[in-house]
Amino acid sequence: MEIANNKIKFEDYMLHKDILQALHLLGLHSPTPVQCEVIPHVLQKHDVIAQAQTGSGKTASYAIPLCELVDWEENKPQVMILTPTRELAIQVQQEITDIGKLKRIKAPALYGKQSFKGQEKDLKQKSHMVVGTPGRVLDHLERGTLFTGHIGYLVIDEADEMFHMGFIEQVEEIMSYLPKDRVTLLFSATMPKEVVRLAEQYLNNPVHIKIQGEELSSRNIAHKFYSCDGMHTDERIALLQNILKVHNPDSCIIFANTRAEVEDIYDALWDDEFSCGRLHGGMEQWERTEVMRDFKKGLFRYLVATDVAARGIDVENISLVVNYELPGDRETYIHRIGRTGRAGQSGMAISMLERYEQSELKALEKLLEQTIEELTLPDEAVLLEAEEAFRAKMNEEPEEKGNRNAALKAQIMKLQIDDGKKAKIRPVDLVGTICAIPGLEAKDIGVIQILDWTSTVEILNGKGQIVLDALQTKPIKAKVRKVRIAKEK
Ligand code: AMP
Numbered sequence: 001m002e003i004a005n006n007k008i009k010f011e012d013y014m015l016h017k018d019i020l021q022a023l024h025l026l027g028l029h030s031p032t033p034v035q036c037e038v039i040p041h042v043l044q045k046h047d048v049i050a051q052a053q054t055g056s057g058k059t060a061s062y063a064i065p066l067c068e069l070v071d072w073e074e075n076k077p078q079v080m081i082l083t084p085t086r087e088l089a090i091q092v093q094q095e096i097t098d099i100g101k102l103k104r105i106k107a108p109a110l111y112g113k114q115s116f117k118g119q120e121k122d123l124k125q126k127s128h129m130v131v132g133t134p135g136r137v138l139d140h141l142e143r144g145t146l147f148t149g150h151i152g153y154l155v156i157d158e159a160d161e162m163f164h165m166g167f168i169e170q171v172e173e174i175m176s177y178l179p180k181d182r183v184t185l186l187f188s189a190t191m192p193k194e195v196v197r198l199a200e201q202y203l204n205n206p207v208h209i210k211i212q213g214e215e216l217s218s219r220n221i222a223h224k225f226y227s228c229d230g231m232h233t234d235e236r237i238a239l240l241q242n243i244l245k246v247h248n249p250d251s252c253i254i255f256a257n258t259r260a261e262v263e264d265i266y267d268a269l270w271d272d273e274f275s276c277g278r279l280h281g282g283m284e285q286w287e288r289t290e291v292m293r294d295f296k297k298g299l300f301r302y303l304v305a306t307d308v309a310a311r312g313i314d315v316e317n318i319s320l321v322v323n324y325e326l327p328g329d330r331e332t333y334i335h336r337i338g339r340t341g342r343a344g345q346s347g348m349a350i351s352m353l354e355r356y357e358q359s360e361l362k363a364l365e366k367l368l369e370q371t372i373e374e375l376t377l378p379d380e381a382v383l384l385e386a387e388e389a390f391r392a393k394m395n396e397e398p399e400e401k402g403n404r405n406a407a408l409k410a411q412i413m414k415l416q417i418d419d420g421k422k423a424k425i426r427p428v429d430l431v432g433t434i435c436a437i438p439g440l441e442a443k444d445i446g447v448i449q450i451l452d453w454t455s456t457v458e459i460l461n462g463k464g465q466i467v468l469d470a471l472q473t474k475p476i477k478a479k480v481r482k483v484r485i486a487k488e489k
Contacts, residue, residue: 032057079129113285134170249320298401413464416486
């Protein structure tokens, strides 16, 4: 992660202490170049069009000022963020929830293949920001379950990908539901003419920001290939297994072009006791979410995926990306390999190539400004030696990753109360009871959620245990309730 070297600190933006404290606990101290450029403009409510890659810190560049600007008292959404994929919507929601945790920002995610009703219920509660994919957001708008009257900020994230996935019309339709008097922020890794047209049509006198950022060509990624000329699927998968064993990475993504191939590769790796998971668009959303979460946590080492995992997804320390076959276009190659060599670390990208793909190879070399070296196929002796190290690694527990928000989480305990709306519990009942506990104040209470039969409340500032103990005997709305630590989803 490139940090601006002009010594700007987040404190310099005069942000609220709840936001600064959350950034501090998340280990974010100095803004990155895109954040230096974007944050002041958003705070001044200017429209912005920013060309920045994922990995530049662009999510926080809008999440930080927007968390600052939302009015906590307002119950209806004030910010809408549109992302092209569900995985990205979840990731953005997570980042907003972390940055806005101590301000108690609520940001439901709205994406497809997930219960509409559940989202509708979320939207009936306090929702400061909504993050979603265009299709489902439009669904909510058409069915009248998402009130837009107070939306003062719209973020279109990964606009070029929105265009590639054919979502631009939906984005335009969504905009027709939003107040005209709003701030619009558009982020895009590249600026195809459709994105420029969108910006010209809908943004109001925008500030143009272009972050060169770390060029992929300057990143520490070694590009290699293996020839698999004329191989049948079985041979090709067997070669893939051998390649993986020889390189024996701690954490790796294997990209294939179709769901069926992902399934075949995954089955073969699973049978050979690789520590692996898989991700493609044909899976149920809850499975996709779980797989991505577990991979980010480092619970398994190999993710076999289609390009749903190529864009914007931020997983720490991926040391190897393998193209089981080349993607249909060069831009996708760049996005795939952009999953490795992040945050100043080194990485390797390996492609499996047919001879007829040599011309594509040359084009990629030109684009990357480096040669893509051919590796020799591993022989029996190499494989035998690799097998031992590989088995040893598969038997090791992978190192846990993604503890970025551990310090923030340590300050917070989420309690679950086994009663909710049906018992006529309202937020004010919880606040009243908790504030009556010695040493507790309103600022120690985080996000409250009241469902039909259960409620949850976050206790901040490390005071969770005090509240948990007290509520074992203290009545909430005239009755002692069952209270326990909420299970993490
Ligand atoms: P993005 O470009 O939004 O995909 O962000 C890439 C990664 O950079 C995420 O894991 C962020 O948590 C991390 N990040 C964002 N801002 C900063 C910062 N100011 N300092 C260090 N890391 C950051």
